Amino acid sequence: MKxxxxxxxxxxxxxxATLSAVTAASQLGEVHLLVVGQGVDGVAAEAAKIAGVxxxxxxxxxxxxxxxxxxVAPLIVELMASHDAFVAPSTTHGKNIAPRVxxxxxxxQISDILSVESEDTFTRPIYxxxxxxxxxxxxxxxxxxxxxxxxxKAATEGGSGEIEAVAxxxxxxxxxxxxxxxxxxxxxxxxxxxxxxxxxxALASSDxxxxxxxxxxxxxxAGVGASRAAVDAxxxxxxxQVGQTGKIVAPEVYVAVGISGAIQHLAGMKDxxxxxxxxxxxxxxxxxxxxxxxxxxxFKIVPELTAKL
Amino acid sequence: xxxxxxxxxxxxxNVKPRVKADGTGVDLANVKMSMNPFDExxxxxxxxxxDKGVTEIVVVSIGEQKSQxxxxxxxxxxxxxxxxxxxxxxxxxxxxxxxxAKIVEEEKPDLVILGKQAIDDDNNxxxxxxxxxxxxGQGTFASKVEIVDGSVNVTREVDGGAETDTLKxxxxxxxxxxxNEPRYASLPNIMKAKSKPMAQKTPADFGxxxxxxxxxxxxxxxxxxxxxxxxxxVDALVGKLKEMGVAK
Numbered sequence: 001m002k003x004x005x006x007x008x009x010x011x012x013x014x015x016x017a018t019l020s021a022v023t024a025a026s027q028l029g030e031v032h033l034l035v036v037g038q039g040v041d042g043v044a045a046e047a048a049k050i051a052g053v054x055x056x057x058x059x060x061x062x063x064x065x066x067x068x069x070x071x072v073a074p075l076i077v078e079l080m081a082s083h084d085a086f087v088a089p090s091t092t093h094g095k096n097i098a099p100r101v102x103x104x105x106x107x108x109q110i111s112d113i114l115s116v117e118s119e120d121t122f123t124r125p126i127y128x129x130x131x132x133x134x135x136x137x138x139x140x141x142x143x144x145x146x147x148x149x150x151x152x153k154a155a156t157e158g159g160s161g162e163i164e165a166v167a168x169x170x171x172x173x174x175x176x177x178x179x180x181x182x183x184x185x186x187x188x189x190x191x192x193x194x195x196x197x198x199x200x201x202a203l204a205s206s207d208x209x210x211x212x213x214x215x216x217x218x219x220x221x222a223g224v225g226a227s228r229a230a231v232d233a234x235x236x237x238x239x240x241q242v243g244q245t246g247k248i249v250a251p252e253v254y255v256a257v258g259i260s261g262a263i264q265h266l267a268g269m270k271d272x273x274x275x276x277x278x279x280x281x282x283x284x285x286x287x288x289x290x291x292x293x294x295x296x297x298x299f300k301i302v303p304e305l306t307a308k309l
Numbered sequence: 310x311x312x313x314x315x316x317x318x319x320x321x322x323n324v325k326p327r328v329k330a331d332g333t334g335v336d337l338a339n340v341k342m343s344m345n346p347f348d349e350x351x352x353x354x355x356x357x358x359x360d361k362g363v364t365e366i367v368v369v370s371i372g373e374q375k376s377q378x379x380x381x382x383x384x385x386x387x388x389x390x391x392x393x394x395x396x397x398x399x400x401x402x403x404x405x406x407x408x409x410a411k412i413v414e415e416e417k418p419d420l421v422i423l424g425k426q427a428i429d430d431d432n433n434x435x436x437x438x439x440x441x442x443x444x445x446g447q448g449t450f451a452s453k454v455e456i457v458d459g460s461v462n463v464t465r466e467v468d469g470g471a472e473t474d475t476l477k478x479x480x481x482x483x484x485x486x487x488x489n490e491p492r493y494a495s496l497p498n499i500m501k502a503k504s505k506p507m508a509q510k511t512p513a514d515f516g517x518x519x520x521x522x523x524x525x526x527x528x529x530x531x532x533x534x535x536x537x538x539x540x541x542x543v544d545a546l547v548g549k550l551k552e553m554g555v556a557k
Binding site: 066068069070073091092093095096097098099100101102103104106107108109110111112121125126127128129130131132133134135136137138139172173174175176177178179180181182183185191195220228231232237238239244245247252253263264270274275276282287289290291292293294295301304305308309 | 426539
C-alpha cells in the first residue's frame with residue numbers, strides 16, 4: 001500500500017505528531033509525505049530526512065497558509081488517486097481535515113488508531129478509552145487518524161525522501177483565516193513531554209494554580225496540564241486540558257495534583273507509564289489508577305515536594 | 310434564518326461503560342442514555358442565535374425509535390420541530406452525513422450546528438463529512454460563534470490556542486465544550502415540547518445506503534493498571550521519584 005502522511009508543522013519545523021503517524025503508516029507500506037503551507041521549503045527539507053520516507057509532496061501556496069480544510073481537502077483528494085491510504089496524526093488539523101477527505105472519497109474514516117493489525121484492520125478506543133474496538137474496513141482507500149502516544153516516533157535522520165512540488169488546487173473561497181491566539185509556552189509541549197504535572201479544581205484559583213503547579217513542573221522539567229474543571233473555572237488556559245475532549249498524553253510520569261479522576265480525565269492520561277496522585281480525598285477515583293498516591297493537603301505537600309526536589 | 314441541529318442519543322457521560330463478556334460491544338441494556346453533551350451545546354447555541362436573526366431551529370436524530378426522547382429534550386430546550394430518522398441498525402458517521410446532506414437539501418438551513426464528537430464512538434467526523442458532501446465551509450471545535458452579514462466568524466479551539474476563521478454562509482459548525490453552558494428544560498417547556506411537530510423517516514426515504522463500511526471484529530476492555538501503593542509523606546514520594554530517576 002502507498003500511504004500519504006499529513007505532515008503536521010508550524011511553518012518552521014515538523015511536529016512530533018508527524019513522526020508517530022509515519023511509524024503507523026510504515027506498517028501499511030510505502031510512506032509518502034504531504035507538506036502543505038506557504039513558504040515551507042525548510043519543513044519539506046526536514047521532512048525528507050525522516051527515516052523510511054519516499055516521496056515528499058510539497059504544496060506551497062497562499063491558499064494553504066493556514067491549512068484550511070476547505071482548501072486542503074481537494075488537494076489531498078487529488079493525490080489520493082495515486083495513494084491507497086491517507087494517514088494524519090490526531091491533531092486538531094488532522095481531525096479537521098481527514099473526515100472531509102474521507103467523505104469526498106466516499107470512505108469511512110478510522111479515527112485515532114492505537115495499532116495496525118493488518119492492511120485493513122485496526123484498533124481504536126471508544127467510550128472515552130473504556131473499551132478498545134478492533135475494526136475492519138471494507139473501503140478500497142483508507143483514511144486514518146493516528147493517536148500519537150500509541151506509536152513510537154520515526155527517526156528524524158537517515159531518510160532521503162525525494163521532494164516533489166504539487167500544483168495548488170487553489171482557494172475554494174468558502175473560508176478565510178481571520179487570526180489566531182497561540183498561547184506562549186516555554187515548557188515542553190504536552191503531547192510530547194516526558195513528565196507532566198497537572199492541576200485540578202482543588203487548586204481553587206488561577207494564582208494558586210500557577211503558584212503550586214508551575215514551580216513543581218519547572219523543577220521536574222515537566223509540561224503543565226489541567227483537568228477540565230480547572231480549565232472551565234479559568235485556572236488554566238484551554239490548551240492545557242488533558243482528557244477525552246482535550247489532549248491525550250502518555251508521558252513517563254504524570255503527576256495529578258488535586259484531580260479527582262473523572263472518566264473523561266482518565267481517558268486522556270491513563271496510558272502514562274507512572275501515575276502519581278496527590279489528593280486529600282483518599283476515596284478519589286484517581287487513586288484507582290495511580291501507581292503512587294499521597295493523601296493530604298496539596299497546599300502543604302506541593303511546596304514541600306518542590307523544595308525537596 | 311434557519312438552523313439545523315443534529316443530536317445523538319448516547320450512553321450518559323456519567324455512566325462507566327461495561328464491555329460485554331462476548332466481546333461484541335458495550336452493554337447498553339438498562340443503562341441511562343442521554344443527549345450527547347456536545348449536541349446539547351449545539352442546541353443551546355442555536356437557541357442563543359435566535360436573538361440574532363435565527364427564526365427556526367430544526368433538530369434531527371438518526372437512530373433507534375427511542376431517539377425521539379432525545380429530540381423531545383431538544384424541543385423542550387427551545388427547538389421548533391424535529392425529524393427522526395429511524396434505523397435500528399447502527400449508522401456510521403458517513404451514513405449519517407449522507408442522510409443529513411439530503412435533509413439539508415430539503416430544509417435549506419443557513420447553518421448546521423453539530424457536536425464535535427459523540428462520546429460513545431469518539432469519532433469526531435460527522436460535521437466535517439457533511440461539510441465535504443455539501444461543499445460548505447466548516448468551523449470545527451467552535452468556542453465562539455458570531456454571525457455577521459452573510460458570514461459567520463468561528464473561534465476554534467486548536468492545539469496551542471485558538472484560531473478564528475470566517476466562513477461564508479451556509480456553513481457547518483461543530484461545538485467544543487466551552488462554546489456555552491446548555492440550559493435545563495423547564496417543566497412547562499417539557500410539557501409544551503410534547504405538542505411540537507416530529508416527522509418520522511427512514512434512511513430509505515432519502516435513498517441513502519447506510520451499509521456499514523467498518524466491521525467491529527471485537528470490543529475488549531483496555532489493559533488494567535496494576536494496583537499502586539500509597540506513600541505516607543513527601544519524603545517517601547521524593548524517594549520514589551529518585552528511584553525512578555525523575556528526581557536527583
